[in-house]
Amino acid sequence: MNVVVIGSGVMGPGIAQVFLMGGHRVIMTDIKVEALAEGTKEIRNSLNLMVAKGIIDQDVTALMSNFQTMTSLEEAVKDADLVVEAIPEVISLKQQIYGSLDQFCPKDTVIVSNTSALPLPEIFPNFRPGNFFVAHFMNPPQIIPLVEIVKNDKTNPEKVAWLRAELEKCGKKPIVVNQFVKGFLTNRMQTAMAREGLSLYEKGIISLEDLDIANTACIGFKSAWQGTLETMDYIGLDTCAFAYNVIFPDLCNETTVPSIVTEKVKEGKLGLKTGEGFFKYSEEDAMARQEGLLEQLKLYNTYLNK
Ligand code: NAD
Numbered sequence: 001m002n003v004v005v006i007g008s009g010v011m012g013p014g015i016a017q018v019f020l021m022g023g024h025r026v027i028m029t030d031i032k033v034e035a036l037a038e039g040t041k042e043i044r045n046s047l048n049l050m051v052a053k054g055i056i057d058q059d060v061t062a063l064m065s066n067f068q069t070m071t072s073l074e075e076a077v078k079d080a081d082l083v084v085e086a087i088p089e090v091i092s093l094k095q096q097i098y099g100s101l102d103q104f105c106p107k108d109t110v111i112v113s114n115t116s117a118l119p120l121p122e123i124f125p126n127f128r129p130g131n132f133f134v135a136h137f138m139n140p141p142q143i144i145p146l147v148e149i150v151k152n153d154k155t156n157p158e159k160v161a162w163l164r165a166e167l168e169k170c171g172k173k174p175i176v177v178n179q180f181v182k183g184f185l186t187n188r189m190q191t192a193m194a195r196e197g198l199s200l201y202e203k204g205i206i207s208l209e210d211l212d213i214a215n216t217a218c219i220g221f222k223s224a225w226q227g228t229l230e231t232m233d234y235i236g237l238d239t240c241a242f243a244y245n246v247i248f249p250d251l252c253n254e255t256t257v258p259s260i261v262t263e264k265v266k267e268g269k270l271g272l273k274t275g276e277g278f279f280k281y282s283e284e285d286a287m288a289r290q291e292g293l294l295e296q297l298k299l300y301n302t303y304l305n306k
Pocket of ligand 1: 006007008009010011012029030031032035085086087088089093097114115116117136137138139
């Protein structure tokens with residue numbers, strides 16, 4: 001099929017790579033030529049790394065021959081079967097893009113937004129009703145298997161089933177969220193965990209270093225192999241019920257952003273992109289994370305992708 005990815009920033013190139021690996025023709029479009037050049041380089045490097053690690057055995061040159069970039073949206077989408085919008089989270093920008101897509105896309109094109117937070121089909125109820133919904137890829141999209149497909153009142157269920165099947169053929173593991181909720185599923189779960197951990201830190205009960213060790217050495221270590229409910233089954237539901245009874249009333253239910261986060265933001269310590277957030281990062285750290293995630297993807301594909 002013909003896939004068009006709009007936006008060549010943090011997410012667009014990885015999303016384009018997913019569909020290239022699935023054997024589709026992909027056009028990536030952006031208003032900035034430099035962003036398209038950078039995105040193309042990222043895709044080629046990432047494909048080469050996946051070949052080197054034995055994750056894919058496809059010919060990178062052949063895959064890249066199915067890939068084009070262009071700045072003209074009209075030209076890019078004229079034969080599109082699927083459009084994935086991955087431009088910044090600014091409503092006026094999204095509105096402008098949807099106006100153009102409505103004008104230039106064939107009438108059956110499925111159009112999805114990669115938004116992390118905006119209820120776009122509710123904000124733009126007249127934009128391609130039925131064929132417009134959310135498909136939320138995770139960062140980095142070419143590696144993390146999950147995609148959250150988020151339905152709205154008007155979503156055509158056949159289009160959801162179609163997209164789900166296409167994503168599965170591309171090696172992804174989509175789930176369906178039946179209606180828009182802020183944060184969808186994964187960000188709600190991650191946010192709940194971050195709120196609790198940071199609350200314990202702010203009370204002086206745990207250090208930042210030990211907070212993250214609890215994740216990599218236990219919660220995440222096991223979660224990579226078993227879901228929340230399977231974990232409960234392994235514990236024993238009677239034990240869970242007992243523990244929840246004691247712990248639930250004691251959990252943090254703050255509704256404001258923890259002060260350590262707002263302070264870091266004020267100091268310009270934004271995380272990897274500025275070299276420091278809670279911890280310090282180098283280029284090598286980012287590369288090591290990417291390599292680690294690729295090793296995890298190999299394990300996932302071998303043992304878990306049932
Ligand atoms: P980004 O700012 O890194 O990249 C956006 C790109 O869109 C830029 O290259 C910009 O030049 C381009 N752009 C802006 N206006 C455009 C237009 N009118 N036409 C074409 N291109 C245009 O953004 P991102 O982090 O890749 O996020 C994109 C979307 O994905 C957002 O909705 C975001 O919430 C969501 N998302 C981001 C992440 C993440 O980790 N960054 C994860 C999941 C979802």
